Structures are given as C-alpha cells and as structure tokens.
Amino acid sequence: MNKYSRMEAVIKEMINISGQEIDDLTEYCSVKKISKNEIVSPVDYIPNDIFFINTGLLRVILTDKEGNNHTIHFAMENQFIADYSCFIQQIPSIYTIQAIEPTEVVVLPRKAVEWGYKNLTEGEKLGRIIAEFYLIYKDNRIMNLYSRTPKERYDAIGEVFPNIHNRAPQHMIASYLGITPEHLSRLKKEKV
Amino acid sequence: MNKYSRMEAVIKEMINISGQEIDDLTEYCSVKKISKNEIVSPVDYIPNDIFFINTGLLRVILTDKEGNNHTIHFAMENQFIADYSCFIQQIPSIYTIQAIEPTEVVVLPRKAVEWGYKNLTEGEKLGRIIAEFYLIYKDNRIMNLYSRTPKERYDAIGEVFPNIHNRAPQHMIASYLGITPEHLSRLKKEKV
DNA sequence: GCATTTTCTAAACAAATGTTATCGTTTTTA
DNA sequence: TAAAAACGATAACATTTGTTTAGAAAATGC
Numbered sequence: 001m002n003k004y005s006r007m008e009a010v011i012k013e014m015i016n017i018s019g020q021e022i023d024d025l026t027e028y029c030s031v032k033k034i035s036k037n038e039i040v041s042p043v044d045y046i047p048n049d050i051f052f053i054n055t056g057l058l059r060v061i062l063t064d065k066e067g068n069n070h071t072i073h074f075a076m077e078n079q080f081i082a083d084y085s086c087f088i089q090q091i092p093s094i095y096t097i098q099a100i101e102p103t104e105v106v107v108l109p110r111k112a113v114e115w116g117y118k119n120l121t122e123g124e125k126l127g128r129i130i131a132e133f134y135l136i137y138k139d140n141r142i143m144n145l146y147s148r149t150p151k152e153r154y155d156a157i158g159e160v161f162p163n164i165h166n167r168a169p170q171h172m173i174a175s176y177l178g179i180t181p182e183h184l185s186r187l188k189k190e191k192v
Numbered sequence: 193m194n195k196y197s198r199m200e201a202v203i204k205e206m207i208n209i210s211g212q213e214i215d216d217l218t219e220y221c222s223v224k225k226i227s228k229n230e231i232v233s234p235v236d237y238i239p240n241d242i243f244f245i246n247t248g249l250l251r252v253i254l255t256d257k258e259g260n261n262h263t264i265h266f267a268m269e270n271q272f273i274a275d276y277s278c279f280i281q282q283i284p285s286i287y288t289i290q291a292i293e294p295t296e297v298v299v300l301p302r303k304a305v306e307w308g309y310k311n312l313t314e315g316e317k318l319g320r321i322i323a324e325f326y327l328i329y330k331d332n333r334i335m336n337l338y339s340r341t342p343k344e345r346y347d348a349i350g351e352v353f354p355n356i357h358n359r360a361p362q363h364m365i366a367s368y369l370g371i372t373p374e375h376l377s378r379l380k381k382e383k384v
Numbered sequence: 385g386c387a388t389t390t391t392c393t394a395a396a397c398a399a400a401t402g403t404t405a406t407c408g409t410t411t412t413t414a
Numbered sequence: 415t416a417a418a419a420a421c422g423a424t425a426a427c428a429t430t431t432g433t434t435t436a437g438a439a440a441a442t443g444c
Binding site: 062064065068070072084085088089094117122124125127128131132134135136138139140141142143145146147148178 | 254256257260262264276277280281286309314316317319320323324326327328330331332333334335337338339340370
Binding site for chain 3: 170171182184185186188
C-alpha cells in the first residue's frame with residue numbers, strides 16, 4: 001500500500017495494465033498535500049496537471065464576469081479531477097480548483113499523460129474511458145438542470161456526492177444547485 | 193466524393209488513418225435519409241448507433257417525468273451525434289433524436305465502433321478525441337447555464353450553432369436556452 | 385479561551401420567469 | 415386551394431427566485 005495504490009486500483013478497473021507499466025507511469029507523478037482553502041489549480045494559467053485524489057475534498061469554482069463565484073463541481077477520494085476542458089485545449093483555465101478539506105492528491109503532469117497515451121498498451125483507451133466518464137457525468141448534470149427543480153436537485157445530490165452535506169458548507173451546495181444560499185434555506189424549511 | 197467523404201474528412205482531422213482503414217470501417221456503415229420530424233433514435237431503447245450528419249439538422253429531446261419536452265441539443269452537418277451517455281453505458285436511451293430538416297446521416301452501428309477501437313491503428317485515440325470534444329462542449333454548456341443570463345445565452349447561441357435562427361423554430365431555441373417561448377419573445381422585445 | 389469570521393436562518397421586498405389565454409400569421413396537409 | 419395545425423407576439427396575472435438586511439449559532443484563528 002504505497003501512495004499510488006489507490007490510483008492503481010482505479011486504473012485497473014478501467015484497463016488492463018501491468019505492474020511494470022504502473023511503475024513506469026508513476027515515475028512521472030508526485031504526491032502533494034493541500035491544506036484547507038488552498039488553491040490547487042488557479043484560474044488564467046494553462047492547466048498542465050491532472051489530479052487524482054487520495055483523500056480529501058476539492059471544489060471547482062467558476063468566476064463570472066461580474067466576479068461572482070459558482071461552485072460547479074465537487075471531487076472526492078478516488079476520483080480524477082482537472083480543468084479537463086482547458087487542459088485538453090491547452091488554453092488558460094477558466095476554473096479555480098480549491099481544497100474544501102485537507103487533501104492529498106497524486107499529480108499527473110502533462111508529460112505523464114502524454115507518456116501514457118504513447119507507451120501504455122491501453123493508454124489511449126484509458127484516456128477515452130476517463131473522458132467518457134466525465135461526458136456521462138456532465139450529460140447527467142445538464143439533464144438535471146433542465147428537468148429537475150432546485151429542490152429535487154437538492155434531494156438528489158447525495159447520489160452523486162455521498163455525504164456531501166456533512167463535508168461541504170451549504171452555501172457551496174446551493175451554488176452547485178444554481179441557487180442562492182438564502183433560497184436553499186427557504187426550500188429546506190418549506191420541505192418538511 | 194462518395195457518401196462517406198464528409199465523414200472521412202472529419203476523421204482525418206482527428207487522427208492518422210489510411211484509405212484502406214476508412215474503407216474497412218465504412219464496410220460496417222450505411223447511409224440513411226430521414227424526413228423532417230422523423231425520429232432517428234427513440235427513447236427507452238438502448239442506442240446502438242452513432243450518427244454522422246452529411247446534411248440537415250437534428251435535435252436531441254429530453255422528456256421529463258411531467259411529460260414536458262426540452263430541446264437540449266442541436267446537431268448539424270459534419271458532426272457526430274448520438275445519445276452517447278446511454279450508448280456507452282448500454283442502457284435505455286433517455287433522449288429522443290429527431291430531424292428538424294430533411295437529413296442524411298451515416299449510421300455507425302456499435303459493431304463499427306467496436307471494430308474501429310480494436311482494429312484501427314488510432315481507433316482508441318479517435319474515440320478519445322470525440323469524447324473529449326463532447327466533454328468540452330458540455331463543459332461550456334454548463335458554464336453558460338451558470339454564468340450567463342438567458343438573454344446573453346440567446347445572443348451567443350449563433351456562435352455554437354451557426355444560422356440556427358433561420359433553421360430551427362424559436363420555441364425550440366427557447367427550450368434550449370432553458371426558458372419558455374413566451375419569455376424569449378419578451379426578452380427579444382425588451383432588447384432593442 | 386476569547387475575539388473574529390463564517391455559516392445559516394429569517395423576513396420583507398424586488399426582479400425574473402412561468403402560466404394562461406387570445407389573436408393574427410405562416411406553414412402544412414388533405 | 416381550403417382547412418387545420420403550428421408559430422410567434424402580447425398582456426395580465428401567478429410563482430419562483432434573488433436581494434438586502436439582520437441576528438444567532440458555529441467554526442476558526444491567534
């Protein structure tokens with residue numbers, strides 16, 4: 001059980017990969033500890049890392065042109081997280097990624113990712129599966145925004161982010177749901 | 193210039209592929225003409241086809257549990273379209289795909305896709321790039337829903353779907369924007 | 385452990401958006 | 415070509431959601 005074991009287990013559920021290949025890949029990786037509220041990935045810089053979360057909780061923040069922050073995503077243990085969109089396009093990031101809890105991540109620099117695509121037997125497949133995973137997540141997200149009320153989204157958030165109510169403050173959850181914290185407070189009261 | 197030329201050109205922008213590989217792939221494909229309003233891909237059935245649009249315009253419809261229809265996506269010439277999420281997961285489709293104009297598509301059955309992953313030199317990479325493309329599109333979509341007003345989304349829709357105002361009725365555009373057609377009418381008047 | 389900050393609730397009011405109904409125009413179809 | 419259906423605009427009204435302000439409780443930092 002080393003610092004890359006969790007990532008290894010997750011990757012092995014997606015593709016066939018040898019122990020040697022894992023070792024070669026992790027040669028390009030490192031582990032980073034992030035304290036609460038610390039920024040892992042800042043806005044306006046080209047994101048050159050993908051993160052795998054060993055322990056802890058992160059959120060992805062969108063700052064709009066009025067300067068308002070929107071929490072548009074949470075990421076927890078055993079998940080990959082990045083500003084994929086900007087990482088892929090190699091353009092300055094539109095998101096800030098910040099720790100909600102003290103968090104430990106594996107850092108996969110672009111070199112690791114590119115090395116993986118080229119040299120892992122099923123490297124491209126791994127990339128495809130991770131992209132597909134996020135595609136499915138985002139598709140679901142859009143579906144919810146169109147077809148569910150904020151209250152229904154509130155009731156269902158635990159399915160996607162287990163125990164999030166005990167880990168993230170309510171105003172971040174409200175933001176994720178697309179409403180103000182005051183309104184979420186009101187919905188909870190009406191509920192009963 | 194045959195019926196697969198357009199798709200060939202699009203694929204060649206994504207990966208390296210030989211003429212022979214294209215020919216082998218299209219052996220699994222067929223061309224289908226769809227009349228206006230016709231359903232290409234029905235809800236509740238496992239989607240086993242991906243489509244490439246030669247000419248015409250399609251829309252993707254989400255029917256919520258109250259029976260309301262939401263137009264959540266448009267697709268036009270030179271684009272791949274499918275209920276990817278359900279195609280990947282092999283679960284019954286949650287979307288209906290319908291033609292807005294008379295449309296001609298190339299049909300890629302699951303067999304073609306799987307054959308491509310296995311046998312094309314860069315098959316997995318093609319899958320990854322298409323998935324990444326949709327991931328970026330959906331990411332942008334979510335960003336817009338969070339950070340822009342309906343009016344701003346209306347003003348910007350032409351960037352994503354060129355000339356859509358002349359090709360799709362306004363109530364479908366309103367639905368895509370997440371508002372009622374009456375409200376869109378009001379916004380257009382206020383505008384000036 | 386105390387002071388400070390953050391978080392959550394609450395309520396009154398304002399703004400945005402949905403609902404319903406109507407009507408004239410355009411498009412479709414028989 | 416005539417009838418029917420779909421489309422888009424409009425207005426009055428209803429509902430949802432945001433804004434502002436205030437205060438109490440909880441978490442945090444020194």
